[in-house]
Amino acid sequence: MHSGPGRALTAVYGIFALSATARAGYQLIREFDFAPIAYSLSAVAAVIYILATICLVIGNRISHRIAVAACAIEFLGVIVVGILSHTHPEDFAKPSVWSNFGSGYGFVPLVLPLIGLWWLWRVGRRAHRD
Amino acid sequence: MPTKLGRVFTVFTIVLYAVTGILTVWSIVETIRNRPAGKALLAGAAFLLLLLIVQLILSIATFGSAHDVDPLLYFGYVITAILVIALAGFWAFAELSRWGPGVLAAAGLTVIVMIERLDQIWQ
Numbered sequence: 001m002h003s004g005p006g007r008a009l010t011a012v013y014g015i016f017a018l019s020a021t022a023r024a025g026y027q028l029i030r031e032f033d034f035a036p037i038a039y040s041l042s043a044v045a046a047v048i049y050i051l052a053t054i055c056l057v058i059g060n061r062i063s064h065r066i067a068v069a070a071c072a073i074e075f076l077g078v079i080v081v082g083i084l085s086h087t088h089p090e091d092f093a094k095p096s097v098w099s100n101f102g103s104g105y106g107f108v109p110l111v112l113p114l115i116g117l118w119w120l121w122r123v124g125r126r127a128h129r130d
Numbered sequence: 131m132p133t134k135l136g137r138v139f140t141v142f143t144i145v146l147y148a149v150t151g152i153l154t155v156w157s158i159v160e161t162i163r164n165r166p167a168g169k170a171l172l173a174g175a176a177f178l179l180l181l182l183i184v185q186l187i188l189s190i191a192t193f194g195s196a197h198d199v200d201p202l203l204y205f206g207y208v209i210t211a212i213l214v215i216a217l218a219g220f221w222a223f224a225e226l227s228r229w230g231p232g233v234l235a236a237a238g239l240t241v242i243v244m245i246e247r248l249d250q251i252w253q
Contacts, residue, residue, distance in 0.1 A: 005229055007225060007229060008225070008229035008232045008233050011217075011218065011221050011229075011233040011236070012233065012236045014217070015214055015217075015218065015233075015236055015237055015240055016240075018210060018213060018214060018217075019210055019214065019240060019244075022206055022207075022210040023206075025206075026202060026203055026206050029202065030200065030202060030203070106239075106243070
């Protein structure tokens, strides 16, 4: 967990958590009434990114499990909201982090949880072997 | 906005893009070359941080001349960009592997998007 690439992944998660939180915070304060569903989701997403970042930093067995769950929820979220934003565009009039499979964020929300899960799986396997 | 001030802003935005772009490409090259962040790269990150703080001061000083700009939105972006570069720069300083520049590259890409958003908001 705490070798170079793992720490780098943690840092990238941190950067994304920070920017997602800043944007969600603004949307909740100023524009919540325009698209309550999309903006609530943005806030939930931001909290999950923060949770995943913290668990990646801690890196013990329990936090490893929470991190796996957080990454899995992020991936499910981006897929489900991505589909919903095409089938029910009226509920997603304003963009959330997960709308259109995260295209507004350079598809980072789609790719990051997969890299996270892959890394956690690798670390878990190594820990199991030792 | 008076045209002279507008021109200063345009030039400053171009400088910000250029410095962030160079820093990002440089960081990617160092990551591929498997090198930790050297003094020059860290100085580059510090320079970008300085420019972003100048941007913050400039925009506070001239905020009255921009109409219909939500201060919470605008300064939210400026301060987040400053935080991202400061944290990534510190990270690159502490991390003694290729992943120091790697994190700096990710931060650079994020900040390029933020500069674009700042420019759109200010217009």
